[in-house]
Amino acid sequence: MTGALFGAPAGLFRRLDRSEVRVPDVRAAVSRLTAAGLDPLLELQVLDGVRGPMLVLDEAGRTTRVLLGELAAEMTRARVAATPEGVTAALAAWLARRPVPDRLAAAGGIAVLDWTDARQTTLGWRVVLVRDGVLVPWRPSRTATLPAVHQTRSSALGRAAGVAGELRMAGPVGLWTSAQPGVDTAVLVRPEVVLAGMAGRGLRLHDPHVVVTPRRPVACADAPVARRLVAEAADASVTIPWRELADLGWA
Numbered sequence: 124m125t126g127a128l129f130g131a132p133a134g135l136f137r138r139l140d141r142s143e144v145r146v147p148d149v150r151a152a153v154s155r156l157t158a159a160g161l162d163p164l165l166e167l168q169v170l171d172g173v174r175g176p177m178l179v180l181d182e183a184g185r186t187t188r189v190l191l192g193e194l195a196a197e198m199t200r201a202r203v204a205a206t207p208e209g210v211t212a213a214l215a216a217w218l219a220r221r222p223v224p225d226r227l228a229a230a231g232g233i234a235v236l237d238w239t240d241a242r243q244t245t246l247g248w249r250v251v252l253v254r255d256g257v258l259v260p261w262r263p264s265r266t267a268t269l270p271a272v273h274q275t276r277s278s279a280l281g282r283a284a285g286v287a288g289e290l291r292m293a294g295p296v297g298l299w300t301s302a303q304p305g306v307d308t309a310v311l312v313r314p315e316v317v318l319a320g321m322a323g324r325g326l327r328l329h330d331p332h333v334v335v336t337p338r339r340p341v342a343c344a345d346a347p348v349a350r351r352l353v354a355e356a357a358d359a360s361v362t363i364p365w366r367e368l369a370d371l372g373w374a
Contacts, residue, residue: 142205144198146176149191152211153178156218164227165218185224185264219255225271227252228261233286234279236308237337239374243359246335247374250279251306258305258338276373283309290320295348297321300340307340314368317343331365 150169157167166181169191178194180187194217199205203213223232232250237260239247250261263272286309288301299317301307310316311333318331321343332349334342336358344352349362363371 142199142202144195144203144205144210146191146195148205148207148210149178149194149198149214150176151207152214155207155211156215165221180218180221182221183224183226185222185226187222219257220259223252223254223259223261225261225264225267225275228263229271229275229278232261232275232279232282233306233309234276234283234312235306235337236311236335236371237374238359239372244361246337246361246363247372248276248280249374250276253303253306256304280312283312286310290317290324292321292324292326295326295344296352297326297343298340299343305338308335308337310341311335311368314365317341318365332362333365333368334360334362336360 153167153169161167162182164183168179168181170177170179174190174192176191178189178191194214198210198213201213203209228250232252234248235251235258236246237249237251239245251258252261253259261275263275267275283306286301286303286306288299288307288310291298291300297317297320299307299310301309314333317333318328321328328343328345330346331343332346334344334349334352334356336356339358342349342352346362346364353360353362
């Protein structure tokens with residue numbers, strides 16, 4: 124659960140300004156966050172072990188363990204400022220991305236489209252939980268049963284259908300933005316809403332395609348316009364023919 128959550132190393136001058144985060148810095152940050160108040164279901168403990176002190180997260184039946192030394196090394200690599208404020212902010216950001224418990228995914232997960240491959244060429248549905256403004260993907264635990272996974276996904280699709288948003292027109296393109304940042308693609312659970320909105324504003328498409336960039340507003344236009352939008356996009360995007368939306372699987 125470490126990875127590059129603290130960001131990539133900064134530029135040359137920042138790299139020359141070395142600031143090492145140490146295990147006591149991370150332990151102190153845990154104490155500060157605990158004292159400031161955590162999510163009601165989240166419990167943090169620091170336990171001493173053979174390999175060094177370990178941070179243990181318990182939340183709604185899901186437990187995550189990581190060595191404080193690993194967190195300190197990742198923060199140092201990412202050039203997190205070795206100050207109480209810097210380390211505490213970095214740890215809080217890491218906690219916001221902690222694994223989603225099955226129980227919380229079942230109770231509040233939302234279905235959105237996300238990449239299914241590292242090359243970012245194929246899309247599929249994924250259950251996410253919005254936590255502190257961050258979309259955190261749910262990955263079923265090893266104890267999650269297949270019926271429970273199906274039920275969680277079904278409930279997430281239902282919540283996605285209820286996500287409000289706004290349709291704006293930009294020439295031959297309709298742009299859908301959700302009221303909740305980052306979950307714009309949830310509208311594609313009920314894509315007819317976009318087409319109906321565009322038709323209500325006088326634009327009827329002959330060969331509708333959607334342009335999808337995960338965590339970004341959804342564009343809808345006729346095929347030639349949609350392909351041009353993808354070609355000009357700065358972020359990884361794909362076009363999906365309208366008729367293929369119903370066939371999308373799970374990421």
